[in-house]
Amino acid sequence: MAKKLPKVDVVIVGVGWAGGIIASELTKAGLNCVGLERGKERKTEDYYMVHDELRYARRYEMFQDLSKETITFRPNEKIRALPMRSYGSFLLGDGLGGAGVHWNGMTFRFLPYDFEIRSKTIERYGKNKIPAGMTVQDWGITYDELEPYFDKFEKMTGLSGEVNPLGGKRSSDYPTPPMKVSPVMKLFLDASKKLNYHPFVMPSANLSTDYTNPDGIERAACQYCGYCERFGCEYGAKADPVVTVIPVAKNTGKFEIRTHSNVRRILHKDNKATGVMYIDMTTGEEIEQPADIVVVTSYVFSNVKLLLTSKIGKPYDPATGKGVVGKNYAYQVEAAAAVGFFESKEFNLYSGAGSMGVTIDDFNGDNFDHSNYEFIHGASISYSQSGNRPIANNTVPPDTPGWGQAFKSSSLKYYNRNVSVWAEGSCMPYQHHFLDLDTTYKDSFGDPLVRITFDFEERDKHMVKFMGDKCGEVLKGMGADQVVVYNEQGPYEITNYQSTHNTGGVIMGASPDTSAVNSYLQMWDMENLFVVGASAFAHNSGYNPTGTVGALAYRAADGILKYSKSGGSLV
Amino acid sequence: MSNSTSDQSDRKEQAPASSSRRNFLKGTGLAVGGLIVGGVAGNLIRPSTKNEPSPSAPSSPEVAEPVAVNYNQALMYFSQEQFKIVEAATERIFPKDDQGPGAQELGVAYFIDHQLAGQWGTNGREYMSGPFFAGETTQGYQGHLRRREIFDIALREMQNYSNEKYKKDFPKLTPEEQDAVLKAFESDEVKLTTISASGFLRTLITSTMEGVYADPLYGGNTSMDGWKMKNYPGTQMSYTDIIEKPEFVKIQPASLRDHMAQ
Numbered sequence: 001m002a003k004k005l006p007k008v009d010v011v012i013v014g015v016g017w018a019g020g021i022i023a024s025e026l027t028k029a030g031l032n033c034v035g036l037e038r039g040k041e042r043k044t045e046d047y048y049m050v051h052d053e054l055r056y057a058r059r060y061e062m063f064q065d066l067s068k069e070t071i072t073f074r075p076n077e078k079i080r081a082l083p084m085r086s087y088g089s090f091l092l093g094d095g096l097g098g099a100g101v102h103w104n105g106m107t108f109r110f111l112p113y114d115f116e117i118r119s120k121t122i123e124r125y126g127k128n129k130i131p132a133g134m135t136v137q138d139w140g141i142t143y144d145e146l147e148p149y150f151d152k153f154e155k156m157t158g159l160s161g162e163v164n165p166l167g168g169k170r171s172s173d174y175p176t177p178p179m180k181v182s183p184v185m186k187l188f189l190d191a192s193k194k195l196n197y198h199p200f201v202m203p204s205a206n207l208s209t210d211y212t213n214p215d216g217i218e219r220a221a222c223q224y225c226g227y228c229e230r231f232g233c234e235y236g237a238k239a240d241p242v243v244t245v246i247p248v249a250k251n252t253g254k255f256e257i258r259t260h261s262n263v264r265r266i267l268h269k270d271n272k273a274t275g276v277m278y279i280d281m282t283t284g285e286e287i288e289q290p291a292d293i294v295v296v297t298s299y300v301f302s303n304v305k306l307l308l309t310s311k312i313g314k315p316y317d318p319a320t321g322k323g324v325v326g327k328n329y330a331y332q333v334e335a336a337a338a339v340g341f342f343e344s345k346e347f348n349l350y351s352g353a354g355s356m357g358v359t360i361d362d363f364n365g366d367n368f369d370h371s372n373y374e375f376i377h378g379a380s381i382s383y384s385q386s387g388n389r390p391i392a393n394n395t396v397p398p399d400t401p402g403w404g405q406a407f408k409s410s411s412l413k414y415y416n417r418n419v420s421v422w423a424e425g426s427c428m429p430y431q432h433h434f435l436d437l438d439t440t441y442k443d444s445f446g447d448p449l450v451r452i453t454f455d456f457e458e459r460d461k462h463m464v465k466f467m468g469d470k471c472g473e474v475l476k477g478m479g480a481d482q483v484v485v486y487n488e489q490g491p492y493e494i495t496n497y498q499s500t501h502n503t504g505g506v507i508m509g510a511s512p513d514t515s516a517v518n519s520y521l522q523m524w525d526m527e528n529l530f531v532v533g534a535s536a537f538a539h540n541s542g543y544n545p546t547g548t549v550g551a552l553a554y555r556a557a558d559g560i561l562k563y564s565k566s567g568g569s570l571v
Numbered sequence: 572m573s574n575s576t577s578d579q580s581d582r583k584e585q586a587p588a589s590s591s592r593r594n595f596l597k598g599t600g601l602a603v604g605g606l607i608v609g610g611v612a613g614n615l616i617r618p619s620t621k622n623e624p625s626p627s628a629p630s631s632p633e634v635a636e637p638v639a640v641n642y643n644q645a646l647m648y649f650s651q652e653q654f655k656i657v658e659a660a661t662e663r664i665f666p667k668d669d670q671g672p673g674a675q676e677l678g679v680a681y682f683i684d685h686q687l688a689g690q691w692g693t694n695g696r697e698y699m700s701g702p703f704f705a706g707e708t709t710q711g712y713q714g715h716l717r718r719r720e721i722f723d724i725a726l727r728e729m730q731n732y733s734n735e736k737y738k739k740d741f742p743k744l745t746p747e748e749q750d751a752v753l754k755a756f757e758s759d760e761v762k763l764t765t766i767s768a769s770g771f772l773r774t775l776i777t778s779t780m781e782g783v784y785a786d787p788l789y790g791g792n793t794s795m796d797g798w799k800m801k802n803y804p805g806t807q808m809s810y811t812d813i814i815e816k817p818e819f820v821k822i823q824p825a826s827l828r829d830h831m832a833q
Contacts, residue, residue, distance in 0.1 A: 051806035054785035070698040082706040223809035346819040351810035390784035403664040
């Protein structure tokens with residue numbers, strides 16, 4: 001028999017960016033919140049030994065323990081799904097702050113085109129531009145409606161950057177100036193300007209200067225130490241939930257965080273959530289936490305899993321395209337890139353910051369005419385100097401052997417002389433790409449693992465060819481002596497790291513027939529349940545997703561506050 | 572100011588203190604090291620009487636400067652035989668040359684041994700529950716063998732293949748012969764019943780890079796020489812002053828040992 005605790009106003013499942021933002025906004029407004037976090041507590045003081053590439057980047061110190069839970073993957077329904085036994089393609093967050101702790105801090109706003117992608121594509125190119133099986137749909141919200149929430153997220157994190165000349169309208173400038181510009185960034189800026197593109201210094205959540213945010217949180221400037229992605233920040237300079245929204249929520253006295261608390265079920269009765277059931281991982285005890293409102297803010301896979309195992313919402317059926325939970329799983333198309341080798345220049349590439357970079361958006365969204373191309377949408381193209389770490393970075397020209405004297409020599413020589421320009425490619429949803437529950441493999445509780453059915457499509461191959469060539473063009477303009485262009489998209493592999501930008505499964509939209517949540521991320525089928533995160537994305541754009549996740553979380557917080565006062569459906 | 576800023580100043584204050592502690596430790600090491608000059612593992616087993624002062628001889632200033640003993644250089648998992656194969660193979664992957672030491676001097680085989688002894692060796696944080704099925708390449712490793720077992724099998728075969736082909740153990744082969752054996756693994760000419768020979772070689776190459784470039788606390792990258800060859804400064808707290816500089820800035824590397832609080 002589960003131990004039953006006293007009821008609270010709101011229970012939040014997972015305390016990362018989404019959970020932290022929701023907690024700070026709701027507690028400031030006076031609601032009592034409990035945050036259940038399956039992992040451990042984290043704090044800045046944990047990172048005295050963080051400059052350890054082996055422990056953090058190679059042995060995955062901060063990530064979910066896959067021996068307890070992973071996902072399964074198959075490229076299509078004809079192939080048996082098998083577990084992701086070790087890390088590769090993406091890295092699952094764990095612990096307080098979630099993946100918001102070990103990100104790079106690249107923080108974009110999705111384009112106005114993204115939120116109305118179906119309407120705008122048809123408007124410009126006609127219905128036939130969207131191929132059969134590609135299930136792109138509008139998000140049930142416009143960029144303009146979301147703009148105030150982007151603004152809020154940027155001010156909370158202290159985002160720095162230059163305004164993207166091809167982006168959506170902004171109500172205010174970035175709260176902090178752009179990051180420093182390194183010599184290689186300068187080469188990118190000059191080369192892309194010469195090609196008549198519109199470069200800008202990448203928006204960054206690694207603070208460019210000391211900053212006090214509207215909540216009164218003070219943080220120090222980034223030191224460009226080169227340890228962001230896969231690491232926590234020992235300065236608190238990189239915006240993460242632990243140094244921004246979580247302390248704000250805690251200071252209200254209305255936020256109780258319970259770590260080592262792994263939620264297994266959302267409890268519900270008569271189409272109302274009544275609370276959650278979780279396991280205290282330190283004792284193994286089953287605990288019931290009743291609440292008036294349940295907010296699910298875990299990662300994409302866990303959001304989907306909790307709904308399916310709790311039997312909430314109509315599961316998606318790929319045969320008919322009907323049902324919503326698990327629909328429109330998407331990823332990031334990362335194959336397009338170019339690597340340049342410089343013979344006579346050696347750069348300080350060991351230094352950098354996760355989102356210290358430069359970007360062009362000339363080939364993103366619908367910023368260019370797609371009439372003659374066999375793909376919609378596109379990619380941002382960037383160079384970023386995030387700090388070359390020595391185990392991971394042994395980039396050598398293609399004719400070099402993979403080991404031995406020649407390899408040693410070449411890898412030492414080019415360590416500070418190789419530069420990558422890469423495309424962050426959008427990913428479109430298809431009827432046959434989805435998430436559901438695996439029928440064979442289980443987690444350590446005996447619950448089924450989430451199963452991914454996904455592969456890259458013809459559209460991705462066309463886009464990668466186009467973008468890879470553009471990357472090469474920029475890099476040649478930067479003066480590299482040898483440029484190697486990557487412009488072929490192979491099959492999706494779970495083994496090679498590409499991106500932790502998994503999206504969809506609990507998508508937002510204008511109708512309960514085609515989406516799981518409305519524009520406040522309120523479940524259509526259960527009004528006191530909100531599901532927040534990149535799981536709400538109806539497709540993935542040509543950017544890192546966190547800026548848009550943050551904006552949606554602020555929007556959801558507004559919705560939850562409205563709901564707590566008046567109840568009912570918010571739209 | 573915020574916590575993070577005080578963190579930063581703490582660390583600045585910490586540097587001199589920790590380096591004096593390092594000197595203290597080094598001093599202690601010298602005294603201990605004096606007792607077993609030249610006392611690396613091989614000499615302990617087969618003591619050489621040639622160049623060593625006899626235990627009773629009074630120590631004189633002319634005796635080669637004693638080196639601090641690295642107690643980390645002993646085996647946690649490998650047998651001596653396995654260790655020697657790994658030492659020889661990784662040296663071919665990352666050989667000594669005029670740019671600096673190779674894998675052997677950098678302690679890479681000790682690094683791999685120590686890693687295999689821990690959870691990496693037992694795939695402790697990986698999903699190892701059944702059922703096991705062969706999958707598509709794109710689905711990743713699906714075997715039930717753990718890294719330790721894979722090393723056991725592959726190193727046994729490396730020895731067998733060397734004996735079959737050259738009538739000698741792998742460590743006794745010429746560098747050219749050793750390269751030929753590694754290439755036979757790389758091309759899957761060597762057949763192993765349960766694992767892929769090329770897959771093992773890839774793991775060995777990756778582990779070699781880890782041993783060359785991981786912080787020296789793990790037993791490889793001796794004296795940070797891996798970093799020095801690569802012009803990698805190790806752990807530095809700030810590059811704010813150099814990030815915009817057009818010229819290359821060479822910095823003496825520092826390791827995590829400098830981050831120890833008193």
